[in-house]
Amino acid sequence: MSVAYRAVGWSPHKRLYDAIIAACVVAFVLLFIGASKLFSPFASSTSDEILVMRALGTCAITLLHIILIIGPLARLSPRWLPVLYNRRHLGVLTFLIALAHGLLALGYYHGFAAVNPLVSLLTSATHPRTFQAVPFQVVGLTSLFTLFMLAATSHDFWLRFLGPRAWKALHMGVYLAYAQLLFHVAMGAMQSRESLPLTAIALGFGLTLVSSLHIAAGIVERRREQRSAHARTAEAEWIDAGPVRDIAPERARPLVLPTGERVAVIRHNDRISAIAGVCAHQGGPLAEGKVIDGCLTCPWHGWQYQPHDGCAPPPFVEQLATYPVRIVAGRAQVRSTPLKPGTATPPAPIKGDTTKAEPVESQRGAS
Amino acid sequence: MSTTAAILILSLAGAYALVGVLVAATFAFRGVQRLDPAAVGTGWGFRLIIIPAATALWPIVLRRWCSAPRASAAPTPAPPPDTRDAPQRTAHLIAWCTLAPVGVVIIAVGALLVPRAPAPVNLPSDANISAQAPASTPSAERAK
Numbered sequence: 182m183s184v185a186y187r188a189v190g191w192s193p194h195k196r197l198y199d200a201i202i203a204a205c206v207v208a209f210v211l212l213f214i215g216a217s218k219l220f221s222p223f224a225s226s227t228s229d230e231i232l233v234m235r236a237l238g239t240c241a242i243t244l245l246h247i248i249l250i251i252g253p254l255a256r257l258s259p260r261w262l263p264v265l266y267n268r269r270h271l272g273v274l275t276f277l278i279a280l281a282h283g284l285l286a287l288g289y290y291h292g293f294a295a296v297n298p299l300v301s302l303l304t305s306a307t308h309p310r311t312f313q314a315v316p317f318q319v320v321g322l323t324s325l326f327t328l329f330m331l332a333a334t335s336h337d338f339w340l341r342f343l344g345p346r347a348w349k350a351l352h353m354g355v356y357l358a359y360a361q362l363l364f365h366v367a368m369g370a371m372q373s374r375e376s377l378p379l380t381a382i383a384l385g386f387g388l389t390l391v392s393s394l395h396i397a398a399g400i401v402e403r404r405r406e407q408r409s410a411h412a413r414t415a416e417a418e419w420i421d422a423g424p425v426r427d428i429a430p431e432r433a434r435p436l437v438l439p440t441g442e443r444v445a446v447i448r449h450n451d452r453i454s455a456i457a458g459v460c461a462h463q464g465g466p467l468a469e470g471k472v473i474d475g476c477l478t479c480p481w482h483g484w485q486y487q488p489h490d491g492c493a494p495p496p497f498v499e500q501l502a503t504y505p506v507r508i509v510a511g512r513a514q515v516r517s518t519p520l521k522p523g524t525a526t527p528p529a530p531i532k533g534d535t536t537k538a539e540p541v542e543s544q545r546g547a548s
Numbered sequence: 549m550s551t552t553a554a555i556l557i558l559s560l561a562g563a564y565a566l567v568g569v570l571v572a573a574t575f576a577f578r579g580v581q582r583l584d585p586a587a588v589g590t591g592w593g594f595r596l597i598i599i600p601a602a603t604a605l606w607p608i609v610l611r612r613w614c615s616a617p618r619a620s621a622a623p624t625p626a627p628p629p630d631t632r633d634a635p636q637r638t639a640h641l642i643a644w645c646t647l648a649p650v651g652v653v654i655i656a657v658g659a660l661l662v663p664r665a666p667a668p669v670n671l672p673s674d675a676n677i678s679a680q681a682p683a684s685t686p687s688a689e690r691a692k
Contacts, residue, residue, distance in 0.1 A: 300558060304551050316549075319549075336598060338584065360650065388652070388655075395644035
């Protein structure tokens with residue numbers, strides 16, 4: 182959260198996460214090289230440098246597949262959320278491994294030319310109007326640049342500098358990087374003709390896995406959106422948020438207002454309050470978080486907000502809009518007009534039998 | 549791509565990167581706190597880590613730096629996000645319904661374009677080569 186920036190916000194959880202993925206990367210590279218030497222029909226004609234290069238490239242595209250499936254998996258099941266927290270470390274590592282692969286390939290295939298290696302790479306298509314003219318190495322270079330932009334801007338400073346919308350739009354470029362890498366690997370394998378069936382099967386499996394998880398997550402999200410759609414009450418300015426008993430203690434429930442604004446209706450200490458439902462960090466779904474230490478906690482990266490005023494706990498300075506809440510006949514109702522970010526609104530208490538509760542309205546803050 | 553075009557592209561990219569490094573280094577160690585008060589008092593690690601992206605984005609960085617007020621302000625909260633944004637994850641459904649077929653097409657086109665192995669050529673046997681040797685040789689010509 183927004184206090185003085187650090188290079189990397191280390192925590193015991195992050196150290197463990199990074200240690201595990203580093204160990205997995207080393208094991209993957211060693212296994213790839215060992216398996217290639219033992220089982221590949223081309224082992225005798227393949228140098229160690231080429232094996233290392235291929236191991237790093239395969240590791241990078243495997244990591245990218247993992248990065249791409251973490252998001253939809255976290256949407257489909259909250260048990261994957263811990264893996265989502267440090268996804269940016271995975272992304273930076275993917276870029277570094279891809280960079281190592283690129284530098285090795287550049288040096289091995291173009292480092293002995295009479296011209297600059299990069300010039301050699303850009304002019305490497307030597308057979309016009311043939312399959313060999315497909316510039317798969319240049320596409321690899323562009324995918325490396327895309328991964329660089331994602332890794333370089335992964336720090337929270339750039340999120341604030343560019344703004345959430347621009348930053349998120351930039352980081353949707355991970356799908357562009359995926360398409361570029363798919364092309365690079367597919368065309369490269371087909372030009373070299375080595376291990377072609379295995380490459381085609383692996384790429385097809387990866388693409389199927391990523392696509393199907395995204396489509397499944399999209400379908401689930403659409404159903405959630407439809408379930409959290411608003412219902413108007415007799416008074417136009419109050420929006421029905423459903424029965425109070427449907428909101429689990431120390432949890433929240435999503436609500437979409439007629440204006441399209443998303444609200445998190447929170448139940449904390451048997452009181453109901455409502456704040457804006459989009460996290461100030463990266464737009465995470467606050468309504469899917471828990472109340473921890475008296476603050477609604479975003480499930481994506483753990484940013485917190487106090488239910489009664491939408492403010493992040495000191496010393497953090499983020500503020501979200503708040504909404505007056507009342508309880509009528511056991512149902513929570515949220516006023517459609519938000520208050521200014523950081524405006525305190527005492528929560529509406531849940532009294533006795535929620536099915537017979539009289540209208541209990543939270544004190545209206547300054548509007 | 550021709551060699552001339554490749555050299556031109558790389559020269560332009562190199563010039564852009566060189567200017568970017570100079571701007572980014574100066575920004576990281578002198579100007580960043582003017583744009584973001586949360587950068588005040590940060591260490592070398594943070595300042596070094598923002599240099600790569602600042603190099604790539606140096607025109608934007610330079611413009612914001614030049615237009616930022618000189619007086620340092622207390623940390624201010626970022627404007628709250630627009631809660632009307634539909635979560636981009638719901639757009640994944642549309643994106644992947646189109647991207648998945650694109651990936652399949654890439655693989656399929658590549659498989660179709662893979663050149664077939666050349667047809668075997670019937671080479672003449674040694675006996676045939678001897679029988680087809682030219683009748684006129686220099687010694688034969690001298691004998692004539």
